[in-house]
Amino acid sequence: MSSLHERHVAVSPEWLALYYRHPLELTHGEGRHVWDADGRRYLDFFGGILTTMTAHALPEVTKAVSEQAGRIIHSSTLYLNRQMVELAERIATLSGIPDARVFFTTSGTEANDTALLLATAYRRSNQILAMRNSYHGRSFSAVAITGNKAWSTTSLSPLQTLYVHGGVRTRGPYAELSDAQFIKACVADLEDLLGHTRGAAALIAEPIQGVGGFTSPPDGLFAEFREVLNRHGILWISDEVQTGWGRTGEHFWGWQAHDRNGPPDMLTFAKGIGNGMSIGGVVARADVMNCLDANSISTFGGSPVTMAAGLANLTYLLEHDLQRNARRVGGLLIERLRAIGAAAECVREVRGRGLMIGIELVKPGTDEADPDAATAVLEAAREGGLLIGKGGGHNTSVLRIAPPLSLTIAEAEEGAEILAGALRSVG
Ligand SMILES: Cc1ncc(COP(=O)(O)O)c(C=O)c1O
Numbered sequence: 001m002s003s004l005h006e007r008h009v010a011v012s013p014e015w016l017a018l019y020y021r022h023p024l025e026l027t028h029g030e031g032r033h034v035w036d037a038d039g040r041r042y043l044d045f046f047g048g049i050l051t052t053m054t055a056h057a058l059p060e061v062t063k064a065v066s067e068q069a070g071r072i073i074h075s076s077t078l079y080l081n082r083q084m085v086e087l088a089e090r091i092a093t094l095s096g097i098p099d100a101r102v103f104f105t106t107s108g109t110e111a112n113d114t115a116l117l118l119a120t121a122y123r124r125s126n127q128i129l130a131m132r133n134s135y136h137g138r139s140f141s142a143v144a145i146t147g148n149k150a151w152s153t154t155s156l157s158p159l160q161t162l163y164v165h166g167g168v169r170t171r172g173p174y175a176e177l178s179d180a181q182f183i184k185a186c187v188a189d190l191e192d193l194l195g196h197t198r199g200a201a202a203l204i205a206e207p208i209q210g211v212g213g214f215t216s217p218p219d220g221l222f223a224e225f226r227e228v229l230n231r232h233g234i235l236w237i238s239d240e241v242q243t244g245w246g247r248t249g250e251h252f253w254g255w256q257a258h259d260r261n262g263p264p265d266m267l268t269f270a271k272g273i274g275n276g277m278s279i280g281g282v283v284a285r286a287d288v289m290n291c292l293d294a295n296s297i298s299t300f301g302g303s304p305v306t307m308a309a310g311l312a313n314l315t316y317l318l319e320h321d322l323q324r325n326a327r328r329v330g331g332l333l334i335e336r337l338r339a340i341g342a343a344a345e346c347v348r349e350v351r352g353r354g355l356m357i358g359i360e361l362v363k364p365g366t367d368e369a370d371p372d373a374a375t376a377v378l379e380a381a382r383e384g385g386l387l388i389g390k391g392g393g394h395n396t397s398v399l400r401i402a403p404p405l406s407l408t409i410a411e412a413e414e415g416a417e418i419l420a421g422a423l424r425s426v427g
Contacts, residue, residue, distance in 0.1 A: 004037075015153070019389075020382060029056025032404050032411050034387065042382070043403075043415050046389040050210065050242050050356075050402045053272030054316050061275050064312035068305045075304060077297060083307035090314060091273075091283060094252065096263040101289035104281045104302035108241035108270030109137025111280035112204065115237045115266045116141050116159070118284060119202035122291040123235065127160045129193070129203040131167035133393035135211035136204060136239055145204055148212055148393045162197060165189045166217045166225075167209045170349055171394065179218035186217065187224045194232055202235035202265075207254025210242035213392030214351060214358030214400060222258035230261070235288065238264040241280075242356070245272050245314075246323025247405060249330045249354025272405075277309035322405035326354040333357060333401070333412040340420045346373050346427060355407060359399040359419075360392065364427065369397035373426050380422035386415050 002010070005023050025037040034044045034056060047053065054061070068083070075081060088102035095102075105111045120126050130136070130145040137143075144157035147167075165174060166186035174185045194200070203225060208216040222236070229236055243254030244267075251257055255264050265288055270280035278300070282289075300306075317323075334350065334357050341347035345364035352358050361373040374390045374397045381388050392398035403415070 019378065021379060024382070024387075031055050031057075032407055040385075042385050042387045043411060043418070044387050045401045045403045045415050046387050047402060047404050048276065049271065049389065050247065051271045051274075051276055052404050053245060053247075053275050054313055054320075054322065055404050055406045058275060058313070058316060060312045060316050061277075061309050064308040065277065065305055068308035071304075073303070073305050074300075076299060077302055081302060081304055081307065083304050083311060084302040087307050087310050087314070090311075091269070091281070095267055095283040096253065096256070097265070097267060097283050097285055098263075099286040100283045101286050102281055102283050103289065103298075104279060104307070105270075105298050106278045106300045106306075107137070107280045108239075108268065109139045109142045109280075110298065110301075111241070111268040111270055111282050112136045112145075112237075112239060113139050113141045114282045115202075115204065115268050115284070116145070117296075118266065118282070118288055118291060119235050119237060120159070122288050123199065123201035123233070125199050125201040126158065127162065127197055127200040129162050129164050129190075129200050129234070131205045131209070132163045132165060132172075133167045133209055133212040133215060134204075134206060135209070136206075150393070150396060151211060162193055162200070164193065164203065164225075166221050167205065167212060168215045168393070169217055170215075170351075183218055183221050183224055186221060187228060190225055190228055194228070194234075199232070200234050202237050203229055204237040204239055206239045206241070207243045207257060208248065208352070208356060209393075210400075211391045213360065213394075213398030214356055215393075216351075219257040220260060222255065223260035226258070226261040235266065236264040237266045237268065239268050241268060241270045242402075244269045245317060245405075246326055247272065247354050247356050247402070249323065249327030252323055273310050273313065274306055275309060275313040277306040279306045279310050317405065320406070323354075325407070326405045329407050329409055329412050330354040330357065332409060333407075333416060336412070336416040337401075337419065340416065340423060344423045346370060347423065352401075355401075355403055355405055357401040358391075359401070361397045361399065369394040371395040371397045373397070374399055376426045377419075377422045380425045381418055384418035384421055386418040386422075388419070
């Protein structure tokens, strides 16, 4: 009888990567912990890619899902759906976008695809500005705005994409500049780029690049970009798939670190809101959302069961002020990791905010990315009972730490201790 791993390999696409030399089967979870099929317990610092937002097996979400499933699982958007309207109302208010309309999808990819559809229709242009080192999803259109080689599965594209500087602060041509000079240089680059184009539709950007290794520009860059975009009538789409719902601690949305010139025209979300149930969506100004002149529908978008989960999850998040917890526990965790990193020769940088922390690894004494070290630390952390992620546009050499937002101080301490040991083990 083949192992589950062998069966997975035999039946799955080769490009569907698994973590670990001996891949894990996770069978259940509770709070910030998960268990594998052999009964071993792990502290979960990755939450299934920033998706288990509040906690594993949160009773409030489980109850909402099972009660709704017992009533009706699916009805479609052809009929009124109380849960969908209620969640849309709450997200519209939270978004900060005036006269906001919300459209639900089933993934972040589909959310961004919708935002691109809206922007290109609204502006009658297929030109998109995206950031270098970006990731926005796996569909044909989302891949067309991916500035990360490792995730660019095709160069064929329905869009003309122009890549802008600014997502990566400590590498690249502007790395040595001060924050103010960095912003100035990126704005000048954008102005120059626009001088060579004909009416781009939108700029899409992650406030903190997720797959790209938790990199971000100095606060305020996108507000400066906004001023330039406004002059050209170009829309700003903030991809909040990883940064939304208070994960960054200081802000509820990542764009709020760049709010001097108001909110974006569109915001996309997914991952954490459903705590694992498949919810994605777009919030847009009414005139942008309503610019399509034909029907559009997502059969599973806004399903009663996922919406019930989203409502229960969001209610828990807000009632327990998990944004504040992300700021407080994340602040302590990053300080602790910075101290650990300072003593480890392979650590180039510990960065991030809230519970979104990246540790970039290099070959000691150089600035050269070390993906092998990242893989080795991932394995060693697992051995120690801790699950983390990795990413980074420069050869996947960044450890990614993004636990559920209910993380306790004791758990943060425990995870940091395991990580310190894992880093020591690779030198
Ligand atoms: C910033 C960002 N946007 C979009 C996506 C795509 O979301 P999904 O995998 O739900 O399609 C991701 C996924 O990692 C992401 O990190």
